[in-house]
Amino acid sequence: MRVGPVRRDEATAAFFDGTARSERLLFRCPAGHFSPPYAQQCDTCASVDLVSVAAAGGASVVSRSVAHQRGGDRDTLVVAELDEGPWWWSKVIGAEPEQVAAGARLTVAFERADEESEAVPVFRLA
Numbered sequence: 654m655r656v657g658p659v660r661r662d663e664a665t666a667a668f669f670d671g672t673a674r675s676e677r678l679l680f681r682c683p684a685g686h687f688s689p690p691y692a693q694q695c696d697t698c699a700s701v702d703l704v705s706v707a708a709a710g711g712a713s714v715v716s717r718s719v720a721h722q723r724g725g726d727r728d729t730l731v732v733a734e735l736d737e738g739p740w741w742w743s744k745v746i747g748a749e750p751e752q753v754a755a756g757a758r759l760t761v762a763f764e765r766a767d768e769e770s771e772a773v774p775v776f777r778l779a
């Protein structure tokens with residue numbers, strides 16, 4: 654399964670500016686808590702004083718699923734906990750589903766569906 658064409662809008666422009674630089678952005682509040690890039694306020698302390706920072710790129714598998722495609726291809730989909738704390742779901746590229754178990758270490762990668770599509774964060778086994 655390829656990542657479908659993804660286009661930016663006003664709400665996602667800053668995030669995709671980050672992925673174009675190979676950065677997966679998160680929000681950090683003054684207390685140092687991390688929140689997902691779509692958060693309106695800190696998930697932990699509710700601060701609305703959020704700054705955008707690049708995640709380090711490491712994560713651990715929380716849960717794995719397999720999507721079976723026509724023609725027999727399989728995709729490995731995971732919910733992963735980023736090293737900064739927020740959870741993120743995406744696919745794992747370059748690995749068979751059996752190689753991706755709960756707790757496995759991941760690193761961020763980026764895929765584009767085509768030349769005009771935004772870069773989308775995915776994972777590889779670390």
Ligand SMILES: [Zn+2]
Pocket residue numbers: 682683684685686695696697698699700
């Ligand atoms: Zn906070």
